Amino acid sequence: MFIRSFVDKIQKRLVSHFAPRSRPIFNYFNEDSVKAAAVNIPDDVTEGHFAVLAIKGEETKRFVVELDYLNNPAFLGLLELAEQEYGFRQKGALAVPCRPHEFQKILDEWRNSFN
Template sequence: MFAPRLRRSLSYLNEDQLVAAIAGVPDDVREGHFAVLAIKGEETKRFVIELDYLNDPAFLGLLDLAKEEYGFRNKGALAVPCRPQELQKILDDRKVY
């Protein structure tokens, strides 16, 4: 039913958890990507970002802010406390290189 590589990487889950984990990923979040919400006041925008950004110093700074703001109890999509334009600038600046 599931691809062998995926099954091995999620082998710590039982069959029901595996189905839920796969079903819970939105279609626009491709392999090698993750969803992030940029939230500041009333402004909220959802981004789908490549995993490589987890090594980007500017993005890591946002994760530090998220840890301070929300702690580790946040459920659901990863949220960072910044205006969507700020996150977009980080994404755009990296594409220049």
């Protein structure tokens, strides 16, 4: 139930963000701001990927995962936990409350389910 609510919120934000506007979205960005944003993206986060920090207690590890993992029910459960623990206002890499070795197991199981 909570996941559905979370997905609904994201969909509403995306629809409102990409809905037709009276002026083009490109008016809000200038070339310098686009270049500055590109500079802040680490080289290992390529197109179609995003950074995730698995954090539990003193254990922290950074992962770069494919967008496809957003379809993984276990990952969606972690996003729910992250929302409860950290809220929606995270900046930078997405942090999930999970031990790094447990997060790696979730990634491996999802990847192996397609092989």
